[in-house]
Amino acid sequence: MTGDLTHLSRDGEARMVDVGEKPVTRRAARATGAVRMARATLDLILAGDAKKGDVIGVARLAGIMAAKRTSDLVPLCHPLPLTQVSVEIAPDEDLPGLRVAATARVDGKTGVEMEALTAVSVACLTIYDMAKAVDRGMVIEAIRVEEKSGGRSGDWRRPEEADR
Amino acid sequence: MTGDLTHLSRDGEARMVDVGEKPVTRRAARATGAVRMARATLDLILAGDAKKGDVIGVARLAGIMAAKRTSDLVPLCHPLPLTQVSVEIAPDEDLPGLRVAATARVDGKTGVEMEALTAVSVACLTIYDMAKAVDRGMVIEAIRVEEKSGGRSGDWRRPEEADR
Amino acid sequence: MTGDLTHLSRDGEARMVDVGEKPVTRRAARATGAVRMARATLDLILAGDAKKGDVIGVARLAGIMAAKRTSDLVPLCHPLPLTQVSVEIAPDEDLPGLRVAATARVDGKTGVEMEALTAVSVACLTIYDMAKAVDRGMVIEAIRVEEKSGGRSGDWRRPEEADR
Amino acid sequence: MTGDLTHLSRDGEARMVDVGEKPVTRRAARATGAVRMARATLDLILAGDAKKGDVIGVARLAGIMAAKRTSDLVPLCHPLPLTQVSVEIAPDEDLPGLRVAATARVDGKTGVEMEALTAVSVACLTIYDMAKAVDRGMVIEAIRVEEKSGGRSGDWRRPEEADR
Amino acid sequence: MTGDLTHLSRDGEARMVDVGEKPVTRRAARATGAVRMARATLDLILAGDAKKGDVIGVARLAGIMAAKRTSDLVPLCHPLPLTQVSVEIAPDEDLPGLRVAATARVDGKTGVEMEALTAVSVACLTIYDMAKAVDRGMVIEAIRVEEKSGGRSGDWRRPEEADR
Amino acid sequence: MTGDLTHLSRDGEARMVDVGEKPVTRRAARATGAVRMARATLDLILAGDAKKGDVIGVARLAGIMAAKRTSDLVPLCHPLPLTQVSVEIAPDEDLPGLRVAATARVDGKTGVEMEALTAVSVACLTIYDMAKAVDRGMVIEAIRVEEKSGGRSGDWRRPEEADR
Numbered sequence: 001m002t003g004d005l006t007h008l009s010r011d012g013e014a015r016m017v018d019v020g021e022k023p024v025t026r027r028a029a030r031a032t033g034a035v036r037m038a039r040a041t042l043d044l045i046l047a048g049d050a051k052k053g054d055v056i057g058v059a060r061l062a063g064i065m066a067a068k069r070t071s072d073l074v075p076l077c078h079p080l081p082l083t084q085v086s087v088e089i090a091p092d093e094d095l096p097g098l099r100v101a102a103t104a105r106v107d108g109k110t111g112v113e114m115e116a117l118t119a120v121s122v123a124c125l126t127i128y129d130m131a132k133a134v135d136r137g138m139v140i141e142a143i144r145v146e147e148k149s150g151g152r153s154g155d156w157r158r159p160e161e162a163d164r
Numbered sequence: 165m166t167g168d169l170t171h172l173s174r175d176g177e178a179r180m181v182d183v184g185e186k187p188v189t190r191r192a193a194r195a196t197g198a199v200r201m202a203r204a205t206l207d208l209i210l211a212g213d214a215k216k217g218d219v220i221g222v223a224r225l226a227g228i229m230a231a232k233r234t235s236d237l238v239p240l241c242h243p244l245p246l247t248q249v250s251v252e253i254a255p256d257e258d259l260p261g262l263r264v265a266a267t268a269r270v271d272g273k274t275g276v277e278m279e280a281l282t283a284v285s286v287a288c289l290t291i292y293d294m295a296k297a298v299d300r301g302m303v304i305e306a307i308r309v310e311e312k313s314g315g316r317s318g319d320w321r322r323p324e325e326a327d328r
Numbered sequence: 329m330t331g332d333l334t335h336l337s338r339d340g341e342a343r344m345v346d347v348g349e350k351p352v353t354r355r356a357a358r359a360t361g362a363v364r365m366a367r368a369t370l371d372l373i374l375a376g377d378a379k380k381g382d383v384i385g386v387a388r389l390a391g392i393m394a395a396k397r398t399s400d401l402v403p404l405c406h407p408l409p410l411t412q413v414s415v416e417i418a419p420d421e422d423l424p425g426l427r428v429a430a431t432a433r434v435d436g437k438t439g440v441e442m443e444a445l446t447a448v449s450v451a452c453l454t455i456y457d458m459a460k461a462v463d464r465g466m467v468i469e470a471i472r473v474e475e476k477s478g479g480r481s482g483d484w485r486r487p488e489e490a491d492r
Numbered sequence: 493m494t495g496d497l498t499h500l501s502r503d504g505e506a507r508m509v510d511v512g513e514k515p516v517t518r519r520a521a522r523a524t525g526a527v528r529m530a531r532a533t534l535d536l537i538l539a540g541d542a543k544k545g546d547v548i549g550v551a552r553l554a555g556i557m558a559a560k561r562t563s564d565l566v567p568l569c570h571p572l573p574l575t576q577v578s579v580e581i582a583p584d585e586d587l588p589g590l591r592v593a594a595t596a597r598v599d600g601k602t603g604v605e606m607e608a609l610t611a612v613s614v615a616c617l618t619i620y621d622m623a624k625a626v627d628r629g630m631v632i633e634a635i636r637v638e639e640k641s642g643g644r645s646g647d648w649r650r651p652e653e654a655d656r
Numbered sequence: 657m658t659g660d661l662t663h664l665s666r667d668g669e670a671r672m673v674d675v676g677e678k679p680v681t682r683r684a685a686r687a688t689g690a691v692r693m694a695r696a697t698l699d700l701i702l703a704g705d706a707k708k709g710d711v712i713g714v715a716r717l718a719g720i721m722a723a724k725r726t727s728d729l730v731p732l733c734h735p736l737p738l739t740q741v742s743v744e745i746a747p748d749e750d751l752p753g754l755r756v757a758a759t760a761r762v763d764g765k766t767g768v769e770m771e772a773l774t775a776v777s778v779a780c781l782t783i784y785d786m787a788k789a790v791d792r793g794m795v796i797e798a799i800r801v802e803e804k805s806g807g808r809s810g811d812w813r814r815p816e817e818a819d820r
Numbered sequence: 821m822t823g824d825l826t827h828l829s830r831d832g833e834a835r836m837v838d839v840g841e842k843p844v845t846r847r848a849a850r851a852t853g854a855v856r857m858a859r860a861t862l863d864l865i866l867a868g869d870a871k872k873g874d875v876i877g878v879a880r881l882a883g884i885m886a887a888k889r890t891s892d893l894v895p896l897c898h899p900l901p902l903t904q905v906s907v908e909i910a911p912d913e914d915l916p917g918l919r920v921a922a923t924a925r926v927d928g929k930t931g932v933e934m935e936a937l938t939a940v941s942v943a944c945l946t947i948y949d950m951a952k953a954v955d956r957g958m959v960i961e962a963i964r965v966e967e968k969s970g971g972r973s974g975d976w977r978r979p980e981e982a983d984r
Contacts, residue, residue: 005208005219006297009906014222014877016884018904020846020925026512033304044169055169057385057506058178062239064508065393065567069237073286074293075226075885079901081571083601084510086501105512109903113300114293121285121304122237129238129278130171136277136309136320140197140285143304145296156300173414178389182412184354184433190676221877225670229731229885239393243409245735247765248674250665269676273411333536333547335622337742342550342713344720346740348682348761361632372497383497386506390567401561401614402621403554403721407737437739441628442621449613449632450565457566457606460637461498464605464648468525468613468635473628484628518840549713553834557721557895573899575929576838578829597840661864661875663950670878689960700825711825714834718895729889729942730949731882769956770949777941777960778893785894785934788965789826792933792976796853796941796963801956812956 007076016076022109027150029104031116033143035127036097041135045098045127046091055130056089056098063087063123067104070118077114080106087119089127097138098127101146113145171240180240186273191314193268195280197307199291200261205299209262209291210255219294220253220262227251227287231268234282241278244270251283253291261302262291265310277309335404344404347437355478356433359444361471363455364425369463373426373455374419383458384417384426391415391451395432398446405442408434415447417455425466426455429474441473499568508568514601519642521596523608525635527619528589533627537590538583547622548581548590555579555615559596562610569606572598579611581619589630590619593638605637663732672732675765683806684761687772689799691783692753697791701754701783702747711786712745712754719743719779723760726774733770736762743775745783753794754783757802769801827896836896842929847970849924851936853963855947856917861955865918865947866911875950876909876918883907883943887924890938897934900926907939909947917958918947921966933965 006017045055064085071079084105092099102119104112124140131138147157170181209219228249235243248269256263266283268276288304295302311321334345373383392413399407412433420427430447432440452468459466475485498509537547556577563571576597584591594611596604616632623630639649662673701711720741727735740761748755758775760768780796787794803813826837865875884905891899904925912919922939924932944960951958967977 004297005294007222007294008218012218013908014218014881014884015906016902016904018925020903020927054172054176054178054385057382058171058239058389061386061389061506061567062237064506065564066237068563068571069233071888072885073226073230073233073237074290075222075881076290077293078903079571079888079899081573081600081901082508083512083570084508086507088505105510107512108901113296114289117289117292117304121289124307125278125281125285126238126240128281129241130169132277132309133168133170136312137322138308140281140307141305143288143307144302145300148300158301177416178385178392179414180392180410180412182433184411184435218877221670221874222881225731225878225881228670228672229728232727232735235396236393239389242411243396243407243735245409245737245764246672247676247734248672250671252669269674271676272409332625333622334625335550336546340546341744342546342717342720343742344738344740346761348739348763382500382504382506386499386567390565394565397561397565399724400721401554401558401565402618403550403717404618405621406739407724407735409737436737441624442617445617445620445632449617452635453606453609453613454566454568456609457569458497458499460605464637464640465650466636468609469633471616471632471635472630473624476628486629546713549710549834550717553714553717553895556834556836557892560891560899571899573901573928574836575840575898577836579835580833597838599840660953661950662953663878664874668874670874710828710832710834714827714895718893722893725889725893729882729886729893730946731878732946733949769952770945773945773948773960777945780963781934781937781941782894782896784937785897786825786827788933789824792965792968793978794964796937797961799944799960799963800958801952804956814957 014076019078019109024107024109025150027106027108027111029111029113029116029148030146031120032101032146033120033124034095034097034099035124035138035140036095037138038135039096041131042091042096059123059126060087060089062126063102063119066122067115067119070115074114078110080108082106082115085119087123100124111148111151113148117143183242183273188271188273189314191270191272191275193275193277193280193312194310195284196265196310197284197288198259198261198263199288199302199304200259201302202299203260205295206255206260209295223287223290224251224253226290227266227283230286231279231283234279238278242274244272246270246279249283251287264288275312275315277312347406350437352435352437353478354435355439357439357441357444357476358431358474359448360429360474361448361452362423362425362427363452363466363468364423365466366463367424369459370419370424387451387454388415388417390454391430391447394450395443395447398443402442406438408436410434410443413447415451428452439476439479441476445471506568511570511601516599516601517642519598519600519603521603521605521608521640522638523612524593524638525612525616526587526589526591526633527616527630528587528633529630530627531588533623534583534588551615551618552579552581554618555594555611558614559607559611562607566606570602572600574598574607577611579615592616603640603643605640675734678765680763680765681806682763683767685767685769685772685804686759686802687776688757688802689776689780690751690753690755691780691794691796692751693794694791695752697787698747698752715779715782716743716745718782719758719775722778723771723775726771730770734766736764738762738771741775743779756780767804767807769804834896839898839929844927844929845970847926847928847931849931849933849936849968850966851940852921852966853940853944854915854917854919855944855958855960856915857958858955859916861951862911862916864954879943879946880907880909882946883922883939886942887935887939890935894934898930900928902926902935905939907943920944931968931971933968
């Protein structure tokens with residue numbers, strides 16, 4: 001880690017980094033996260049196809065839409081013409097809870113990690129919102145980038161860790 | 165937990181719950197979360213007052229502004245005329261990383277948990293964004309409601325847990 | 329019809345009407361609309377529970393979220409703290425197509441017709457978007473207010489008509 | 493019609509279609525719609541240059557601005573850097589009412605039908621809003637794509653129909 | 657001036673001030689500003705009723721719509737359910753240029769100066785945008801609050817000054 | 821000045837100019853403005869590093885974020901994928917007050933003057949907001965483009981003037 005906080009000028013002032021000189025390349029990023037909940041809450045979400053469809057379906061859509069708002073939310077993010085966003089949500093009986101994964105793609109000058117992370121975060125917030133009437137103790141956790149490709153710095157994949 | 169997923173109609177369809185009959189009461193909610201990072205990343209963020217000021221200052225502001233966008237992001241949230249939002253961010257050397265706490269208040273018909281959680285989530289995303297050039301492996305974790313007050317269901321405080 | 333275009337000043341200039349003197353009352357409005365399509369398109373949308381769930385589910389959610397954006401879109405609308413929005417979408421084999429109905433509620437100083445109409449319009453746009461790859465000829469039609477209640481002007485219900 | 497609902501994955505889940513591989517081409521789309529109203533309402537809107545200017549002028553602007561918000565409103569639309577939007581509104585004494593037409597253009601990877609349709613829809617909603625104090629019975633109708641050009645699928649023009 | 661920067665906590669951190677304890681009162685504010693331009697630019701804007709209608713009409717509408725976005729733009733502003741916004745724009749041959757005045761009203765817990773100022777600012781930006789092809793040298797100036805009423809601090813009117 | 825108001829059609833109707841034929845070039849623009857205030861207000865803002873950090877830091881961030889919203893605010897602006905935005909704010913003891921400068925860059929088909937001007941305007945509004953509790957009489961002034969580069973019309977620099 002020999003880097004620098006690129007969003008800060010030499011004087012420590014916030015700025016949107018100049019990416020004008022960077023080439024347009026095909027970029028992708030995948031992020032994941034989870035909502036840990038009481039087992040009964042997960043059962044309730046999964047009970048009945050219609051209901052399952054809706055909590056998970058609403059959260060998926062919220063995540064996709066939020067990815068498009070990333071540069072509105074994260075102050076120093078560049079606006080990006082996303083070419084694809086997908087969000088997948090699956091139950092994890094061991095957690096217990098729901099696991100969320102999002103992929104974002106763009107042909108652009110900057111990476112799309114923030115778009116993937118924003119999709120995951122808002123999908124998790126939406127799950128919390130829809131189930132909070134029965135379980136206020138849910139915890140959103142482990143939101144992180146799993147891999148990214150494209151751009152000068154090349155591909156990156158989260159190293160295995162004895163994590164959590 | 166004898167509740168129901170109130171955001172779903174009897175047929176499992178998503179809806180924004182009718183809160184018309186609920187009284188306007190003073191409500192507050194506090195949520196917390198954290199960004200776990202490499203120690204060197206935390207040191208870099210904390211090095212120099214200006215720089216510290218900016219990563220933490222930008223993230224705090226992003227959280228406050230995001231709280232006001234909650235009903236734009238979380239599909240079934242009611243729009244709320246927030247009377248206060250504050251976000252606090254402090255280093256935790258043991259994590260290592262930054263801990264984020266947000267409080268939201270409203271005189272309204274529904275609670276403000278989602279606003280507090282959204283503030284925390286976007287503050288964490290902003291920290292990730294500003295430090296990702298030096299540390300892609302950061303993890304956003306433990307986003308949860310700590311306490312809430314006001315409303316028919318009364319006050320609630322997260323029970324102690326042997327958590328995580 | 330002895331009224332006046334209240335959004336225009338005496339000089340014909342656009343303005344947001346002053347509703348400061350109007351009392352806060354419980355208000356509701358219901359609007360409807362439809363998307364007429366080829367029968368094969370409707371069959372495709374309805375084929376398979378998952379798929380049906382998604383076209384209709386996505387459109388319903390888009391309508392609910394759009395209702396919250398009404399004052400951003402319609403220039404002279406007042407911002408309103410909606411207390412409820414619901415959107416229902418059902419197939420009509422005779423059209424053939426999908427029929428959309430939306431209800432909006434508020435405790436406020438102005439009516440919520442525009443919110444209900446906006447929900448219907450955006451739900452219809454979303455249906456078009458999701459099915460346009462197979463049927464560009466779809467037509468969005470008959471978007472109108474069916475009834476409203478609350479406010480000084482009292483309740484109103486669309487008169488029967490030998491319409492269309 | 494041998495197509496597929498491209499916004500749904502094989503499992504029927506909503507997604508934003510990946511357009512990364514599609515070439516950037518010059519694209520255009522034109523959509524139309526109408527607001528049918530009482531003759532007296534149309535007369536009132538058209539009476540006096542200033543007033544006419546305003547109802548029609550406000551609606552035109554609302555349509556243009558809404559086109560830029562399309563990807564915020566329609567969940568699975570890609571964000572597009574529009575190069576042009578125009579909205580035309582003209583009285584139709586036979587309807588009676590106002591007819592709205594919108595054209596959108598982009599150099600992009602996906603079509604701009606949704607932007608043109610959104611412009612028409614919001615212009616119609618704005619007309620309704622500005623005249624609703626005198627005529628609640630107005631109906632928004634016949635919103636549809638008239639023609640599109642550019643992209644892999646080539647040009648398309650709505651076939652003549654014995655329509656309506 | 658014995659006040660304090662209320663948007664900063666005792667530690668100098670940004671926060672949205674807590675207005676929960678403040679009573680709801682009827683509040684209003686009026687702000688003004690101007691765009692100074694070459695005389696020929698003003699003539700061009702004023703030439704022909706239609707054209708005049710449009711530059712001034714578009715700027716007026718942009719100002720009204722921007723007032724509704726104030727809390728999205730100004731980080732520590734509270735969201736407010738505005739009950740009225742109006743914007744007036746008139747030529748000033750002596751400037752030469754256009755003078756803009758905006759009034760905002762609300763029944764709320766905080767003042768509406770920022771909403772009036774935002775309306776003026778964005779109306780001025782829009783005038784600049786529409787005339788910049790002929791006059792890049794225009795200057796936006798003298799944006800200020802003229803008077804405000806309501807709230808604990810009572811009415812206030814800008815003192816006469818030998819200003820500018 | 822032999823130009824034309826390009827945002828108006830031949831009939832004087834507002835439109836978003838068609839830039840489809842224009843080449844993509846590297847463009848930049850710099851705009852400036854100021855907030856004039858009582859000397860005591862400036863002293864208060866500058867007193868203490870933390871406080872200074874926050875008023876100026878919050879305003880800088882507000883300006884950067886607003887630049888990204890330009891096409892949402894200014895009705896006929898094209899959406900632009902900004903590659904950089906920076907905002908600088910410095911005290912001017914002679915004014916007395918704060919001077920704001922913003923630079924915006926894009927690789928695009930239209931200029932970025934409006935983005936730079938919007939950044940300056942919203943930074944000034946934010947300064948007003950944060951200091952208004954102690955000084956209602958502040959004036960935002962002299963918002964103007966200083967220079968621009970790129971595009972068909974080439975580089976432009978504001979001529980020296982005996983101005984102000």
